[in-house]
Amino acid sequence: MSxxxxxxxxxxxxxxxxxxxxxxCSCSADYRGKPPNTNICPVCIGEPGSLPVLNREALISVLKVAIALKADISRFTYFSRKNYFYPDLPKNFQISQYDGAGGIPIARGGSIDIGGRIVRIRRIQLEEDPGRIVYEGTITSSTGLLMDYNRSGIALVEIVTEPDITSPREARVFLEKLRSLLEYIGVFDGSLEGAMRCDANISIPGGGRVEIKNISSFHDVEKALSFELARQKQRMVRGLGVIRETRHWDPRRRITVSLRVKEEEQDYRYFPEPDLPPIIVTDALIEEAERSMPILPYEKIDLYVSKYGLSRGLAEILVSSKDLSELYDKIVECYGKPGRVASWLIEDLLPLLDKLGVGVKDSKAKPEDIAYLLKSIDEGLIDRSRALSMLRSMVLEGSRPVIVFEHSLESRISLVELDRIISEVVEAEGKAFQDAIRNPKALNYLVGLVVKRCGGRADPREVYKLLSKKVREYRRSRR
Ligand SMILES: [Zn+2]
Structure with a gap:
């Protein structure tokens, strides 16, 4: 079948x-969870006589997307009306950008590296979101539908790829990379319901091109394409052929179903939007977008490799999500040892989060507490399995790691024994003790040694107190 x-x-x-x-328009972009049709105005539902005004911040945001994708920005561009009748579009046209020959999207070209293979970007454009259709049941079985226009007019960036993707899995990898890139530059939050929707074209040699419409989650894109690929292969093998058509992904039944069969592209009668002036993208606008660009994932991977000596594979996993790499940066800041933090995050924290079904963003464990936990493991205060169980409540409840109660009261070291160990350590580490007399900060080194020798049965704070007392006694004796 290859x-x-x-x-x-x-x-x-x-x-x-x-x-x-x-x-x-100035309606709130925060439309989720509001009573239907309360977040609207004459502009976003297209009442006669209303005039649109371009949100400048949207233009800057889409320029950032273009820069991050290394695309060529058009210095002159304009909006067009895409005319069609559908209940989610009260104006009967969508303000978009013409995608046919001669059309000028905000940016063209650019690419995303999906692990050694390059997927080229054909077009990046800006358009408005239609309203939301609520079906009673599914799109194919519903006998009626409800309309909510709260979403109508939300800014969308449309990113169209060249047909460079060669498997459903690659499609998923591409979308994950794209999502991560958009989240890094701060224009997109993929965890919001319905924030990303995707249409996918798929064909196999000898068959017609099938468009799967409105797949509404990143995960479903791979599933929908896998189903469609199997369906098309089966039809080809049985000699039935694959017709060119538009299909709908039904996430509940996990199949695609035929929506409409078309030989030609729909004629949307595009024409330039008369109510909006063309956009001249000046150097100043591009500079403004560039100024607000953070470090990008591919730059960050290089940084982790060169500055921290991480392997590229490890760096890629850490950078795969903005939240994860930010957490990593903060722990390294508190604790140092970038290599150890990286492997600990990947081997211990991520599997735990996976098991708990908690995203990095939703974890309540604070970076400084994770750093403290790592230090405690290093000092032999707790072992790995105990650390993991503590981490669990840190993640779920945001509790602080309390190493003091590591052992029950009975198993804690007796004061006599502790005193003896402290004396032994002080005697063996004469130079460190002298340092501590001059500089109280140097005491921590001795605390670490004592705690280690007690095998985790001593409270570091108590050890610190006892050692400080020894220092004071020594000073007094020298006066
Ligand atoms: Zn509005």
């Missing part, structure tokens, strides 16, 4: 979730 390798292209729509207002 000769039936699919050709896949994606059209990804991401809401610019960093914006406070919609694309062409």
């Amino acid at each position: 000769e039936l390798k699919p050709i896949i292209g994606l059209e990804v729509h991401c809401q610019l979730t960093n914006l406070r207002s919609k694309l062409f």
Whole structure:
């Protein structure tokens, strides 16, 4: 079957979730959870006589997307009306950018590296989100539908790839990379319901191109494409052929179903939007976008490799999510040892989060507490399995690691024994003790030694107190 390798292209729509207002009006961009049809105004539902005004922040955000994808920014661009009738579109047209020959999207070109293979970007453009259709049941079985226009007019960036993707898995990897990139530059939050929607084109040699519409989650893209690939292969093998059509992904039944069969592209009668002036993208605008660009994932991977000596594979895992790499940076800041933090995060923290079903972002464990936990393991105060069980309550409840209660009261070291160990350590480490007399900070070194020798049965704070007392006594005796 290897000769039936699919050709896949994606059209990804991401809401610019960093914006406070919609694309062409001042309605709130925070539409989720509001009573239906309460977050609307004459502009976003297209009442006659209303005039759209471009949200400048949306333009800056989409320029950042173009820069991050290394695309060519058009210095002159304009909006077009895409005319079609559908209940989610009260104006009967969507303000978008013409995607046919001669159309000028905000940016063209660019690419994403999906692990050695390059997926080229064809087009990046800005458009408005339609309203939300609520079906009673599914799109194919529903006898009626409800409309909520609260989402109408939300800013979307549309990113269209060249047909460079060759498997459903690659499509998922591409989307994960894209999501991570958009989250890094702070224009997108993929955890918000419905923030990303995707149309996928897939064909196999000899068959017609099938478009799967409106797949509403990153995970479903791979599932929908896998189903469709198997369906197309089966039809080809049985000599039935694959017709060119638009299909719908039904996430509940996990199948694609035919929506409409079309020989030609729909005629949307595009024409330039008369109510909005063309956009001149000046140097100043591009500079403004560049100034607010943070370090990007591919730059961060290079940094981890060169500065921290991490392997590329390890660096890639850490950078795969913005939250994870930020957590990593903060722990390294508190604790040092970048290599140890990296392997600990990947071998211990991530599997635990996975098991608990908690995202890095939702974990309540504070970076400084994780650093403290790591130090405690280093000092032999606790072992790995005890650390993991502490980490569990840190993640779920945000509790602080309390190493003092590591052992029950009975198993804690007696004061007599502790005193003896302290004396032994002080005697053996004469130079360190002299240092501690001059500089109280140097005392921590001795505390560490004592605690280690007690095998975790001593409270570091108590050891510190006793050692300080010894220092004071020594000073007094020298007067
Ligand atoms: Zn509005």
